[in-house]
Amino acid sequence: MNVYVLVKYVPDTEAIVKVQSDSELEIENKYFTSFFDEVAIEEAVKLKEKFGGKVTVVTVDNKKIDALRRGIAMGADDAVQITDPALEGSDPFGIARVLAAFLKNEPYDLILCGRQAMDDDAGVIGPAVAELLNLPHVTAILGLEVADDGKSARVSRQIEGGKEQIHCRLPAVLTAQKGLNVPRIPQVMGMMKAMKAEVRKVDLAALSVDPTTVGESGQKVKILKYVPPPQRSTAKMMEEDFPENVKHLVKLLREEAKVL
Amino acid sequence: MAKGIWVFVERADSVVRKVSLELLCAASGFAQKTGDPVGAVLFGKGVDTTVENVKPYADRVYFMDDEKLATYTSDGYTLALTALANEHAPAILLAGSTSMGRDLFPRVAMRLETGLASDCTHLEIGEDGRLVATRPIYGGKVFCQVSIPDSSPQMATVRPNTFPVEEMNKSAEVIRIDSPIQEAEIRQRVEGVEKAAQEKVDVTEAEVVVGIGRGVKDPANFKIVQELADVLGATVGVTRSVVDNGWWDVNDQIGKSGKNISAKLYFAFGVSGAVHHVLGIQTCKTVVAVNTDPNALIFNYADYGVVGDMLQVIPALKEEIAKVKDEV
Numbered sequence: 074m075n076v077y078v079l080v081k082y083v084p085d086t087e088a089i090v091k092v093q094s095d096s097e098l099e100i101e102n103k104y105f106t107s108f109f110d111e112v113a114i115e116e117a118v119k120l121k122e123k124f125g126g127k128v129t130v131v132t133v134d135n136k137k138i139d140a141l142r143r144g145i146a147m148g149a150d151d152a153v154q155i156t157d158p159a160l161e162g163s164d165p166f167g168i169a170r171v172l173a174a175f176l177k178n179e180p181y182d183l184i185l186c187g188r189q190a191m192d193d194d195a196g197v198i199g200p201a202v203a204e205l206l207n208l209p210h211v212t213a214i215l216g217l218e219v220a221d222d223g224k225s226a227r228v229s230r231q232i233e234g235g236k237e238q239i240h241c242r243l244p245a246v247l248t249a250q251k252g253l254n255v256p257r258i259p260q261v262m263g264m265m266k267a268m269k270a271e272v273r274k275v276d277l278a279a280l281s282v283d284p285t286t287v288g289e290s291g292q293k294v295k296i297l298k299y300v301p302p303p304q305r306s307t308a309k310m311m312e313e314d315f316p317e318n319v320k321h322l323v324k325l326l327r328e329e330a331k332v333l
Numbered sequence: 334m335a336k337g338i339w340v341f342v343e344r345a346d347s348v349v350r351k352v353s354l355e356l357l358c359a360a361s362g363f364a365q366k367t368g369d370p371v372g373a374v375l376f377g378k379g380v381d382t383t384v385e386n387v388k389p390y391a392d393r394v395y396f397m398d399d400e401k402l403a404t405y406t407s408d409g410y411t412l413a414l415t416a417l418a419n420e421h422a423p424a425i426l427l428a429g430s431t432s433m434g435r436d437l438f439p440r441v442a443m444r445l446e447t448g449l450a451s452d453c454t455h456l457e458i459g460e461d462g463r464l465v466a467t468r469p470i471y472g473g474k475v476f477c478q479v480s481i482p483d484s485s486p487q488m489a490t491v492r493p494n495t496f497p498v499e500e501m502n503k504s505a506e507v508i509r510i511d512s513p514i515q516e517a518e519i520r521q522r523v524e525g526v527e528k529a530a531q532e533k534v535d536v537t538e539a540e541v542v543v544g545i546g547r548g549v550k551d552p553a554n555f556k557i558v559q560e561l562a563d564v565l566g567a568t569v570g571v572t573r574s575v576v577d578n579g580w581w582d583v584n585d586q587i588g589k590s591g592k593n594i595s596a597k598l599y600f601a602f603g604v605s606g607a608v609h610h611v612l613g614i615q616t617c618k619t620v621v622a623v624n625t626d627p628n629a630l631i632f633n634y635a636d637y638g639v640v641g642d643m644l645q646v647i648p649a650l651k652e653e654i655a656k657v658k659d660e661v
Contacts, residue, residue: 293448
């Protein structure tokens with residue numbers, strides 16, 4: 074099976090991110106491979122272990138290829154970095170165009186990615202790439218069983234109140250949800266392989282992508298300004314002993330907050 | 334010229350999802366500013382009752398009644414919605430940020446070559462008559478206001494409980510559309526649904542959520558938690574540590590790698606308040622925290638706090654709330 078995994082290097086969950094001005098963010102220099110993408114990598118490597126074949130990790134990034142190295146360390150075979158100055162300022166729709174332009178010429182059987190990147194949280198890439206490649210897609214998968222002939226898969230998708238079992242034709246784009254698997258921790262051999270891995274670099278010219286459809290000029294969604302998260306003043310603490318404090322709380326919830 | 338503020342109406346079984354009604358009410362408010370008609374769009378099989386239920390909330394209801402659309406598939410609903418949008422050119426197209434909305438709208442936006450603001454926590458109409466959407470990024474550590482300036486329709490998915498449902502009494506013109514879809518075009522098939530152990534409303538849609546952290550200490554203690562939830566009519570949610578201990582299903586995990594909730598009332602019992610969890614509760618209206626540690630971070634993110642053992646507080650809270658509800 075030829076599985077392609079779309080990966081992104083993003084600020085770590087613990088990284089401090091703050092609004093510096095309307096148009097600027099202050100982001101602590103602590104990055105990691107977006108967690109949902111790691112789940113996707115793990116799933117791809119498991120499929121390779123079961124069916125044989127190849128896993129290729131792909132990223133769109135002008136600066137860092139750490140997510141590719143993580144993929145190799147976990148068991149991917151090939152790594153591709155799509156990079157071009159014209160890509161600066163691309164929104165997810167622009168990135169999807171570029172990824173689809175690359176994938177269109179690749180012998181994929183299945184394309185995996187995380188359900189959303191942990192920086193923009195848009196959840197656009199998976200479905201948008203599927204649309205451009207005219208492939209079916211399923212988002213937020215919690216289970217995946219590929220048929221022996223590789224032509225279809227049984228997928229479990231998270232929905233409100235449970236899971237949906239879906240039969241989907243392959244090739245397809247599937248986006249990974251937490252719980253699909255537990256990503257392996259790369260071992261020393263994997264880390265060494267990752268450090269030495271050759272990364273294939275691809276630019277827009279190689280993909281015949283019109284630069285005006287990507288980058289800042291290609292943005293469909295424009296950020297008007299950054300705002301800090303909703304603030305709450307520190308909690309009103311109940312000072313009484315138990316059980317008076319509980320009675321007081323309920324009184325406030327009823328009369329002040331009016332939620333009971 | 335693009336005209337119309339449309340809401341994609343989602344059904345759960347044959348009941349309209351509350352978030353769809355919330356968005357129709359919001360659309361009505363926006364329409365007063367822009368002069369657009371409000372359109373409701375729905376697909377399914379045997380949708381007559383749903384159409385009736387939606388009529389008071391819209392100026393027009395567009396519906397397709399087709400076996401091929403009986404259950405949601407991204408292929409089927411993408412083809413249906415884009416065909417409709419191409420024909421009628423709405424200015425704005427909204428849906429709930431539900432698993433269906435987040436599965437469907439990015440594909441539709443790409444197909445229509447327009448932009449989408451995902452998982453919005455606020456919407457308004459700007460001075461230029463265009464949508465201004467507020468949405469979280471970096472897991473909700475910061476938010477951004479975005480617009481879709483140059484393309485149409487301006488699309489957005491919106492979190493449940495962002496807008497209120499009000500009583501409306503429009504009487505929509507009902508327009509039945511023939512579905513343009515061929516069987517062969519649908520490459521997915523829903524084979525079954527596995528319902529979660531908890532029968533209640535999903536955490537992302539619940540008005541009241543009881544959140545449980547590591548302070549629960551033992552899975553046996555969930556019994557009293559459920560009793561409180563029952564009295565409140567609440568859904569139980571949990572933190573990552575509870576899920577990682579194998580004590581509760583990941584389906585109900587609240588936080589950065591779990592779900593974001595926008596409950597009217599959220600209780601955080603035995604929750605430390607680590608950033609991972611807090612990012613999932615920011616848009617809750619009233620937050621109550623109970624923790625044995627007076628310095629627990631959670632008290633910085635709550636409106637009301639009680640220092641105490643959740644195992645002692647919960648049964649007392651249940652009694653008190655039951656009393657108060659009886660008085661009504």
